[in-house]
Amino acid sequence: MSKTTAGRFFEDYRIGQIITHAVPRTVSGGERALYHALYPARTALYSSDEFARDCGLAQSPVDDLIGFHIVFGKTVPDVSLNAIANLGYAEGRFLQPVYPGDSLRSHSEVIGLKQNSNGKSGVVWVRTRGENQHGATVLDYVRWVMVRKRNPDAPAPDPVVPELNAVVAPQDLIVPAGLDFTRYDFALAGEPHRWGDYEIGERIDHVDGVTVQEAEHMLATRLWQNTSKVHFDTTQRADGKLLVYGGHVISMARALSFNGLANAQMIAAINAGSHANPCFAGDTIRAWSEVLDRAETTAPGVGALRLRLVATKGAAGVLKDEGGKYHPDVLLDLDYWVLMPV
Amino acid sequence: MSKTTAGRFFEDYRIGQIITHAVPRTVSGGERALYHALYPARTALYSSDEFARDCGLAQSPVDDLIGFHIVFGKTVPDVSLNAIANLGYAEGRFLQPVYPGDSLRSHSEVIGLKQNSNGKSGVVWVRTRGENQHGATVLDYVRWVMVRKRNPDAPAPDPVVPELNAVVAPQDLIVPAGLDFTRYDFALAGEPHRWGDYEIGERIDHVDGVTVQEAEHMLATRLWQNTSKVHFDTTQRADGKLLVYGGHVISMARALSFNGLANAQMIAAINAGSHANPCFAGDTIRAWSEVLDRAETTAPGVGALRLRLVATKGAAGVLKDEGGKYHPDVLLDLDYWVLMPV
Amino acid sequence: MSKTTAGRFFEDYRIGQIITHAVPRTVSGGERALYHALYPARTALYSSDEFARDCGLAQSPVDDLIGFHIVFGKTVPDVSLNAIANLGYAEGRFLQPVYPGDSLRSHSEVIGLKQNSNGKSGVVWVRTRGENQHGATVLDYVRWVMVRKRNPDAPAPDPVVPELNAVVAPQDLIVPAGLDFTRYDFALAGEPHRWGDYEIGERIDHVDGVTVQEAEHMLATRLWQNTSKVHFDTTQRADGKLLVYGGHVISMARALSFNGLANAQMIAAINAGSHANPCFAGDTIRAWSEVLDRAETTAPGVGALRLRLVATKGAAGVLKDEGGKYHPDVLLDLDYWVLMPV
Structure with missing residues (x-):
């Protein structure tokens, strides 16, 4: 028996499988x-123990996206090693901050399966939960990916397409205890703008840009123990390019959004996300945000803002063309909730 | 109102402003x-807890320049985002080591303003203090930068040029408690050379060179939360090059100076510093030092040595030409005090 | 007297020198x-405190190769700064895990000397010991390098070639206390394969590849305070290339071997190792392993497996040609013992 694994193919998934x-x-x-x-x-809550304590936490947690990347990275060998495309995210919730010293593990449940009409691949939906050493869920989210079939003649499963909420409802947002x-x-x-200063429909251009370096996205992706070959091995593509991990673009755009959203401290939920176009080393990532919604929370002084975060590799101000297709310079379209001071 | 900031311009500064x-x-x-x-x-005091304890400290502090870079990085959005040039440093003192677990913050006071004769820019002098979580100053220094005016027609302020000491006097050097x-x-x-072995006027070629990589200077500069666009965004310059953060050159040269100055353990003061020419990826940084002065301290076994540290990108042995202009291969000319075993 | 050091030359070593x-x-x-x-x-024991505790250790140690690289790095200024080639390793044993907070130091004893027939260089054998802050040896190994003579006319020493074991005997393997x-x-x-599932002679192709980036091997090598110029300074070679530190290839290959050897948790010994060909940025490293031997240990549930780990820069399946010369695509041939669950 071969000791190595080539990853799961579409026909290896079953509804309800954990x-x-x-x-x-x-x-x-x-x-x-x-x-x-x-x-x-540069969000202060994730930079300084003192600042975090003044916000009611025990110390400064690690960035919410560190938790996301670690939990996501663990799923790659099991879910997306043979993926053709990472199609979307939904119902992502951040339930507990992750602190230095915490140990994370994760598991996924297969909640949807639908073979493509070409018979060569299918879409797999999984709900992934990340847990800490106390068994508490720190975050969960649904992701769906298009996965190759090993054997094109394998029979198609009964299609199951999960009903997913387009948005995490405000009342389902979790505010960390004590915040x-x-x-x-x-x-x-770093900025004076409160939750109340942001208007629905308001758009913020985050000004700065960062040119992606090969070594940097590789270090980042490896750090999360993400094993997807296309990020590390230049022999995987005919053009010899390495594909940048989509999560690298998410983190870069979120960090760039500090200029204009410095007080958008914590991520509470990810409603939806699309990696609209591939990113490569040499691209200069820029970002803009649009305020989609606002909600109150029961925590003292804490409001929730729903944002669209768009990463581009040019100065693309246009998100989609008339046919609804993303502009070729758009890298990421992320819909998420943050917690801000009111 | 725009939520983002374009940074301060020359006319936004006032004498005495904090x-x-x-x-x-x-x-x-x-x-x-x-x-x-x-x-x-490789300085042992910053590498090993055991070595640091044998020198009377509680544990190994982080490199003095980590403290400097963090304090400096915080000032960039407020002081040098629209700077044309970083002109100099003076009266820099390291007052307390920074230890893992410490939280740093900083503030600056505007102590000088002088509009340039072209009317389009001016020089701003600030004294910056970095503090730890106990409110103790860990380091302070004066820096002056040339800053663009937003509006060339804005009136010139009354010129105030601060009187700065050319050198931190030996009696003003602070030796960390317990050293x-x-x-x-x-x-x-790593070396047998004591404070007493160094002669004023002695020059040391530090032998080794390091070729600067794009990803490395970007990681370094970002680590200190320095937001200056020219270090990260290749679209900022017509030639598409990224300018290397001057502090990266300082740290590289200081580290290279281990070979010949292994016992120059702690930085006590920065007397002056010039970033003589820009540095870019691909440059191979080398360094040489000149002993400028020696002083005793009251701490047991601790002497102070005043050094000129010069970083070059070639084999430049010549510092300046006859007109006093830096040789084009000189990147850095730093005048500083270190603490050594006598 | 010059304050800097050019490193030791062949005639500077004496048998018995510490x-x-x-x-x-x-x-x-x-x-x-x-x-x-x-x-x-991705080995779980080095990734998670919880997993390590379930294996009887106090917490997760740092990777065994971190200990090796740190101990090795310290020897470079004294042993291999003027080395022409790193010829081999033998009798390497890992005696104690290294934990965060530990302080490492090292010393070497010269155990062999043999001048080459050309009279311009010679081979130096050293036994190096790494110790922690309690004075306990964490690892030791023999390494031999070819070193230049400063003066070709210096007399040749009496040749002493140490007798070295081809393999660390199973009864000499140390299992960490409590494992x-x-x-x-x-x-x-990550995998179901137990010690008992591996057959002597079995070969495992580890599937994945990583393309080496200049910034990455430099960061890695510098992290271990390895000062060898050829890894950092592009002016050292006529072709302007940087040579990748051989230990970078060891760590890369060992990490790649997770796919097929996920349960090969701890390194117990290094029997032999050759850096068969140089590695440069742009090379895509792949790895395969061959099971050389198996042995029981007295620790509960712990078996030892002797493995050959081969790193290649192509798809090289051939290790050596008929004349016993390594295939030009082979980068590393390492013979080592690991500890696995039986």
């Missing part, structure tokens, strides 16, 4: 420092 | 490890 | 995180 993802991971100040080296991340923005220091955070 | 810089930062072993990955740093080099282990430190 | 290597080093979660960013390392694989979680570790 997949335990391997390689639990303990995070430390090392992951935090690398995150700051890889992205221009309190009533003593929030706007000067230290 | 600017609180945003985004406090907690450091950990992660920053230390990255520093060792980014620079060939004691009487049991100093020269074999573990 | 060299204390400089710059002790404290490791933290930072080094661990960087290791995960630099290599696709217990009886409650080992194969699902979390």
Whole structure:
């Protein structure tokens, strides 16, 4: 028997199947420092223990997206090693901050399967949960990917397409226990704009750009133990290019959005996300945001803002063409909820 | 109102103005490890807890320049986002070591303003202080930069040019509490040369060179939350090149100076500094030092050495031409005090 | 007297000489995180404190090769700064795991000397020991290198060629105190294959490849305070290329071997190793393993497997030609013992 694995193919998934993802991971100040080296991340709550304590937390957690990337990375060998495309995200919720010292593991449940009409591939929906060492869920989300069939003649499963919420409802947002923005220091955070200052429909161009370097996206992707070959092995594509991990674009855009959204401290939910076009080294990533909705929370001084975060590789102001197709310069279209001081 | 900021222009500064810089930062072993990955740093006091304890400190602090870069990085959005040039440093003092777990913040006072004769820009002098979580100043320094005017027609302020000391006087050097080099282990430190072995006027060629990589200077600069666009965005210059952060050159040269100055353990002061020419990826940085002065301290076994540290991108032995202009291969001319075992 | 050192030459070594290597080093979660960013390392014992505790250890140690690289790096200024070639390793044993917070130092004893027939260089054998802050040896190994003579006319020493064991005998392998694989979680570790599932002579192709980036091997090599010029300074070779540190190839190949050897948790010994051909940025490293031997240990649930780990830069399946010369695509041929669940 071969000792190595080529990953699962479409016909290897069953509805209701639970997949335990391997390689639990303990995070430390090392992951935090690398995150700051890889992205221009400046939200104060994730930068300073003192600032986090003044917001009611025990210490500064690691960036929410560190938790996301680690949980996601573990799923790659089981879910997307033979994926043709990462199609979308839904119902992502951040339930608990991740602190240095926490150990994360994750598992996924197959909740949808639909073979493509070409018979060569199909779409797999999984709900993934990341847990800490206490067994508490730190985040969960649904992702769907297009996966190759090993054998094109394998029979198609009965199609099951899960009904997913287009948006995480405000009342389902979880505010971390203790979070309190009533003593929030706007000067230290970097901007004076409160939750109440943002209008639905308002659009913010985040000004700055970062040119992606090959070594940087590889370091980032490897850090999350993501094993997808296309990010590391130049012999995988005819053009010899490495595809940049979509999560690298998410983190870069989120960090760039500091300029204009410095007080959008914590990510509470990911409603939807599309990796609209591939990103390669040499692309200069820019970002803009649009305010989609606002909601109150029961936590002291904490409001929720629903944002569209768009990453582009040019100055693309146009998101989609008339036919609804993304502009070729759009890299990412992310719909998410953040927590801000009111 | 726009939510984003384009940074301050020359006419936005007033003498006496205090600017609180945003985004406090907690450091950990992660920053230390990255520093060792980014620079060939080998001073034993910053590498080993055991060695540091044998020198009277509680544990190994992070490199003095980590503190400097973090404090400096915070000032960029407020001081140098629209800077044309970083003109100089003076009166820099390192007052307390920074340890893993410390949280740093910083603020600056505007102490000088002088509009240029062209009317389009001016020079701004600021004194910046970095503080830890106990409110103690860990370092302070004066920096002056040439900043664009937003409106060339804005009136010139009354010129105020601060009087700055050319050198931090030996009696103003602060030796960290407890520092004691009487049991100093020269074999573990790497070289036998004591403070008394260095002669004023002596010059040391540090032998080694490091070729700058794009990804490396970007990681370094981002790690200190320095947001200056020219280091990250290849669309900022007509030639598509990224300018290397001057502090990257300082750290590289200081680390290279280990070979010949292994016992120059702690930086006590920065007297002056010029970024003589720009540095770009592909340049191979070399360094040489000249002993400028020596002074005793009251701490047991601890002497102070004043050094000129010159970084070059070629084999430049010549510092300046007859007209006093830096040789085009000179990147850095730094005048600083270090603490060494006597 | 010159303050800098050009390193030792062949005639500077004496049989029995003990060299204390400089710059002790404290490791933290930072080094661990960087290791995960630099290599696709996924062995669970080195990734998760929880997993390590379930295996009887106090917490997750840092990768065995972090210890090796740090101890090795310290020897470079004293042993291989003027080396023409790193010829081999033998009798390497890992005696104690290295944990975050440990401080490492090392020293070497010269155990062999043999001048080459050309009279311009010679081979130096050293036995190097790495110790932690408690004075306990964490690993030791023999390495031999070809070193230039400073003066070709210097007399040749009496040749001493140490007798070295071709393999560390199974009874000499040290299992870390407390290690217990009886409650080992194969699902979390990533593969179901036990020690008993591997047959002597079995060969495993590890499937994945990683394209080496200049910035990455430089960060890695610098992190271990390895000062060899050829890894950092493009002016050292006529072709302007940087030579990749051989240890970078070892770590990359070992990490790639996860796919097929996920349960080969701990390295117990290095029997032999050859850096068969140089590696440069742009090479895509792949790896295959061959099972050379199996042995039982007295620790509960713990078996030892002797493996050949071969790194290649192409798809080289052939190790050597008929004349016993390594195929030009072979980068590394390493013979080592690992500890696995039985």
